[in-house]
Amino acid sequence: MSRTVLLATAMLATTAAPSLAQTEKPAAQKLDGLISWVYDYEQGRRLAKRTGKPMFVVFRCER
Amino acid sequence: MNGINLNLFQFEFDLTWMSFFMDAKNRIYTRYGGRDDSSPESHLNRDSLLATMRSALALHKLQDVLTSRLEPTGRTVRTPEQIPTMRAMLAKRKNKCIHCHDVKVARLKHLRNQDKLKRHMVFTYPTSANLGITLDPGEQSLVRTVQSRSPAARAGVRVGDRIVKAEDHRVLTLGDLSRVLEETPAAGRLALQVQRNGQVIPVRLELANGWRQSKDPSWRESLHMVGPNCGLWGRKLNANERRRLKLTSDKLALKVTFIWGPHTRKAGIRVGDVIVSLDGQTRDMTIKQLHAHPTLNRNWGDTIPVVLRRAGRDVTVRMTFPKGPPD
Numbered sequence: 001m002s003r004t005v006l007l008a009t010a011m012l013a014t015t016a017a018p019s020l021a022q023t024e025k026p027a028a029q030k031l032d033g034l035i036s037w038v039y040d041y042e043q044g045r046r047l048a049k050r051t052g053k054p055m056f057v058v059f060r061c062e063r
Numbered sequence: 064m065n066g067i068n069l070n071l072f073q074f075e076f077d078l079t080w081m082s083f084f085m086d087a088k089n090r091i092y093t094r095y096g097g098r099d100d101s102s103p104e105s106h107l108n109r110d111s112l113l114a115t116m117r118s119a120l121a122l123h124k125l126q127d128v129l130t131s132r133l134e135p136t137g138r139t140v141r142t143p144e145q146i147p148t149m150r151a152m153l154a155k156r157k158n159k160c161i162h163c164h165d166v167k168v169a170r171l172k173h174l175r176n177q178d179k180l181k182r183h184m185v186f187t188y189p190t191s192a193n194l195g196i197t198l199d200p201g202e203q204s205l206v207r208t209v210q211s212r213s214p215a216a217r218a219g220v221r222v223g224d225r226i227v228k229a230e231d232h233r234v235l236t237l238g239d240l241s242r243v244l245e246e247t248p249a250a251g252r253l254a255l256q257v258q259r260n261g262q263v264i265p266v267r268l269e270l271a272n273g274w275r276q277s278k279d280p281s282w283r284e285s286l287h288m289v290g291p292n293c294g295l296w297g298r299k300l301n302a303n304e305r306r307r308l309k310l311t312s313d314k315l316a317l318k319v320t321f322i323w324g325p326h327t328r329k330a331g332i333r334v335g336d337v338i339v340s341l342d343g344q345t346r347d348m349t350i351k352q353l354h355a356h357p358t359l360n361r362n363w364g365d366t367i368p369v370v371l372r373r374a375g376r377d378v379t380v381r382m383t384f385p386k387g388p389p390d
Contacts (some may be wrong), residue, residue: 041067046085054123056116057083059064059072059096061163 064161067340072139075188075241076167078105082229084119084131084236089137090128092119094238100157100279105209106237110201118235129239132234133246142256148172154301155257171288175388186275189244190237193274194253203236207256214253214268224257224264249275280359290358291365291384294324295332295343297350307387308372309338311335315345316372317353332371338368363387 031037038044041057048055064076072090074081074096080103081096096117099105112173122128143149146169148197153159167187174180191198195213199205206224209216227233229243230253247253253268265359280286300308310316317338322328339345344356361367366383 045087045089048085054092054119055083055085055087056083056119057072059074059081059163061064061069061079 064163064166065159066142066144068137068140069143070139070141070167071135072341073135073242073245074238075245076163076165077285078163080107081163084115085124086123086126086128091134092122092128093233093235094242095236095240097188097190097237098099098282099192100277100282103282106198106200106203108200111203111236112327114202115236131230133230133232133243143169146170146173148176167285168288175288180289183249184276185283185286185289186277186280187245187276188241188327189247189277190241193244193277194220194268194270198226198237198240204234204240209356214270216275218255218266218268219289220255220257220266220268221259224259226255227258227263228256231290244275245262249273279355280350281349281355286355288388291363291388292324292354292358292362293369293382294322294327295319296321296323297338297353299347299349300337308375310337310339310372313347314340315339315347315353317348324385326383326385330369331380332382333368333373335373336378337372338369339372342367342369357384 010034030039038047044055072083073365074094074338075098076098078098081094083094084092086092093115095112119238130196142164146166149161149165149169152165153161153168171180171184174184174257195210196206196209197214199207204226206222206226209220209222226240228234229240232239232243234240234243244253247270250272251270253270255268256263257265257266264331297317297319301309302312304318305316307313308316315338319332319334319336319338322332322334338353340354341353342361357365357367361384363384364386366381369380369382371378
C-alpha cells in the first residue's frame with residue numbers, strides 16, 4: 001500500500017493545549033521514519049478535505 | 064492529549080496506542096487498537112493494521128462511516144484541560160504533557176472529589192475476553208476461542224464465527240467491539256450478529272453483574288485511584304535468589320527496592336526485605352499485581368498482614384493503610 005494514500009495524523013501527548021497558558025504548551029515530539037505525520041488535528045482535517053483522503057489518527061502515549 | 068476533543072476521541076485511556084480511521088468531517092470508519100490483560104500489544108500487529116487500512120480505504124470510497132447511536136459527533140468540544148482536577152495535576156509537573164492515562168486519572172479524581180467514585184469504574188473499555196471470546200489478533204472480528212460457560216458460550220457463539228455487528232455497530236476490529244462494550248450496561252444484554260457458513264446469525268449475550276471486570280487489571284495506570292497500595296516498589300527474585308531462600312517459582316517472592324509510603328515504613332518494612340505473603344496472597348506475582356490486590360480488595364484504613372523473609376527468617380508485620388487517598 002502506498003504510504004501516501006492515507007493521511008497520517010499523530011496525536012501525541014504533546015499537541016497544542018489551547019486552554020493552557022502559552023508558556024505551558026508542550027513542544028511536539030516529532031517522530032522519525034518514512035511517514036510525514038501531521039501533528040495538528042485541524043491541520044490534518046484541512047488536508048484531508050483538500051485531498052479527499054481519509055485520516056489515520058494515532059494516539060501514542062509514553063509513560 | 065493536550066487540547067484533544069474528548070467528545071470525539073473516546074477510547075481506553077489506560078493504554079499506550081490507539082488509532083482512528085476518519086474522514087474530514089470527524090466521522091469514523093473504524094478504530095484500531097486496544098489491549099487485553101496479557102500485553103499492551105496483544106492486538107497490535109502489522110497484518111491486522113494493514114487489513115484495517117485496506118478496509119478503511121474501501122469504506123472511504125463508499126463514504127461508509129459508522130452511524131450507530133454510539134458514535135460520538137464531537138460537535139461539543141471538551142478537552143482534558145476542562146476536567147476540573149486536571150489543572151491541579153498539571154500544576155505539580157514541570158512537563159505539561161497530558162498523557163492518555165492522565166485523562167482517566169483526572170476523571171476518576173473528579174468523581175472521587177464528588178464522592179461518586181466506585182471501584183468498578185476503573186474497568187473501562189472491556190474487550191472480547193470479558194465475553195469469553197478470544198479474537199484472532201490478525202483478523203480481529205474472527206472468533207478464535209470460546210470459553211466454556213461464558214456469556215458467549217451460553218449464547219451459542221462458536222469458534223470460527225465472524226462478529227459482524229455489535230448492537231448495530233459495525234465490527235472490524237477489537238477497537239470497534241471494545242467501543243460498543245464500553246457503552247454496554249453493567250448488567251444486561253448484548254446483541255451480536257455473527258457470520259457463520261455464509262449466513263448472518265443474531266445471538267444475544269446475557270451479561271451478569273461484574274462482567275466488565277478482568278482478571279488482571281494491574282497494567283492499568285489509573286488503578287491506584289480506586290484503593291490503597293503498599294507504598295513500595297520491588298522486583299521479583301531471580302532463580303538463584305529463590306533457590307537460596309527455598310522459594311519455588313510459583314510462590315510470591317518480591318524484593319523491596321524502594322519505599323515511598325509512610326504507612327509502609329511504619330509497618331516496619333525495609334528495603335531488601337523479601338515479601339513472601341501479603342494479605343494471605345502467596346502466589347507468584349509482579350509488583351504491579353501485588354499493588355492491585357489491596358487496591359481492588361481492601362479499603363483505606365484497613366490493616367493487612369505482610370510476611371517478610373529477612374535474614375533467613377520469616378517476619379510478620381501488619382500494615383495499616385492511610386485513612387484516605389492523598390490529595
